[in-house]
């Protein structure tokens with residue numbers, strides 16, 4: 001039987017509907033969640049992602065602002081803007097769109113964001129809290145991956161999950177969150193020898209390698225849940241994942257498409273974090 005397509009877009013829609021209701025309730029208490037996105041430079045893909053984030057905010061009733069800066073912006077200017085946003089009580093969430101121009105240190109910028117406003121979950125304090133299992137703002141893509149797996153009705157506890165990729169924004173945090181759900185987790189990466197021997201053991205396979213179409217049916221155990229986090233452009237400029245969709249669909253039990261899978265969940269978890277940040281900040285006033 002071919003895999004069921006895990007429509008992240010649909011799951012995202014239903015979570016956004018829940019969030020919209022929650023935001024309406026918060027507004028009645030005088031709390032309007034606010035997100036500010038800082039976008040440096042003219043990269044078209046970044047501009048397109050940021051438009052998606054603004055649209056998502058509008059859908060659920062979050063007040064959003066985008067600060068556009070040209071590619072020549074200095075690190076000092078950017079840090080100054082972040083300081084002001086840290087102090088602005090109307091701003092509950094701050095997101096600096098990555099990548100930044102090469103003359104700016106991403107680390108310095110991410111470290112400057114008030115951890116309670118770090119809706120990306122990239123600040124070392126939030127990363128540390130995630131590692132030790134404390135409640136904290138979770139990184140959006142990894143959180144979205146876990147939500148998608150849960151929506152299949154698959155019990156994660158006791159399953160063997162294999163993660164391909166060890167980036168700080170996807171692979172590493174996904175593996176931690178899967179461990180937290182009591183999966184047995186194996187990490188694979190570009191230096192792994194005999195990749196299929198590992199991936200073939202996976203009940204849950206999360207692919208975040210950033211290499212178009214690198215995973216075929218020879219990598220996948222029949223009945224596995226396959227989550228494709230890949231965001232690649234093919235020769236025609238079309239968005240494609242890391243998984244050969246048609247091939248793997250024949251053997252997996254669930255499979256996420258690209259686009260329409262993990263991407264919409266990423267933005268939805270960002271919205272969720274912004275609402276969460278607004279609630280936490282309101283409590284502390």
Ligand SMILES: Nc1nc(=O)c2c([nH]1)NC[C@@H]1CN(c3ccc(C(=O)N[C@@H](CCC(=O)O)C(=O)O)cc3)C=[N+]21
Pocket residue numbers: 048049052095096097098099120140231239258259260261262263264265266267
């Ligand atoms: N500080 C920061 N935080 C991020 O979360 C962040 C970032 N920087 N830089 C870039 C990556 C990439 N990213 C995506 C979000 C949504 C889609 C998404 O919704 N994609 C749609 C399709 C969009 C299209 O067609 O272009 C989909 O998969 O269906 C994709 C990619 C967030 N990122």
